[in-house]
Amino acid sequence: MAALFVLVACVSVLSLGVGAAGIGPAQLLSSAIGATTLDATAKIILFDIRLPRLVLGLLVGASLAVSGAVMQGLFRNPLADPGLVGVGAGAGLGAISAIVLGAALPSGLSLALGNYTVPVAAFLGGWLSTLILYRISTRGGRTSVAVMLLAGIALGALAGAISGVLVYMADDAQLRDLTFWGLGSLAGASWAKVLAAAPLILLALGVAPFLARALNGLALGEAEAAHMGIPVPRMNSVAILPVAGATGAAVAVSGGIGFIGIVVPHLLRIAVGPDHRYLLLNAALLGAALLVGADMISRTVISPAELPIGIVTATLGGPFFLWILLRNRGLLGD
DSSP: OHHHHHHHHHHHHHHHTOSTTOOOHHHHHHHHTTSSOOOHHHHHIIIIIIHHHHHHHHHHHHHHHHHHHHHHHHHTOTTOOGGGGTHHHHHHHHHHHHHHHGGGSOHHHHHHHGGGHHHHHHHHHHHHHHHHHHHHHEETTEEOHHHHHHHHHHHHHHHHHHHHHHHHHOOHHHHHHHHHHHHOOOTTOOHHHHHHHHHHHHHHHHHGGGGHHHHHHHTTOHHHHHHTTOOHHHHHHHHHHHHHHHHHHHHHHHOOOOSHHHHHHHHHHHHHOSOHHHHHHHHHHHHHHHHHHHHHHHHHTTTTSOOOHHHHHHHHHHHHHHHHHHHTHHHHOO
């Protein structure tokens, strides 16, 4: 954990010092110790552009990694991630609806939301899919993980189908926006987006450590966990709602960024083992560092243009996911 704290600090300093404006890490450190002073333009670039982007990247990376670790523990499946229960698909449907059908919104609502129309729609789509999923999988006060998993796959497929219809209806300009949003980016980061996403993400990160012992017990099976005194139905509810909210908030402000929720927990299981008391805390740190690092690559690899961050994470996560799949073929049947 100490090493990951150092990693997050180093990546954060590098992220603040990377960009086309020529404000490098050395200049930032020199300003921090009082040796030099940043001019007005440099301060605007640093505090109004780079710093909110860094904070948003830390929050989104931490939320996706912790959500993936919780989902894998909850479903006892190493291939699970927040997209498995349809939250990402629901948020994506909300965003696509706002992009394609935004012109049909009342003028007063469009003016009130402004540039936040897509993030708000994505957030509402993620939450709506979560509420539907929870209602379907809960009966008599008990939440069935198996029903939740199957219903999530069905809801994800339905949301994907509706999204496909909307994409087919989109014009050329909307298709460009859809493509860029779907690949994920932190380019539109602002303090307003940070303040909008932070409450739900921080709530999920705060709840996660209290789930650690229950997730450890659940690894033995639901019946065994219940005999150990773990309230399994209540734990399912407590786990799924904050994770869904955090994932919806992350997708709302950053678009579709994949593989963080799968890659980070597996890397940490190799390094620190499967104990969720350590896994969840370290996942937040490594997820934050990994996403901020991927964002730096997306900003510099084809500078001055910017590569969508989802391409960077997919380039890393795709081969890793295949490796996990090959190791766990027994879960899917030979």
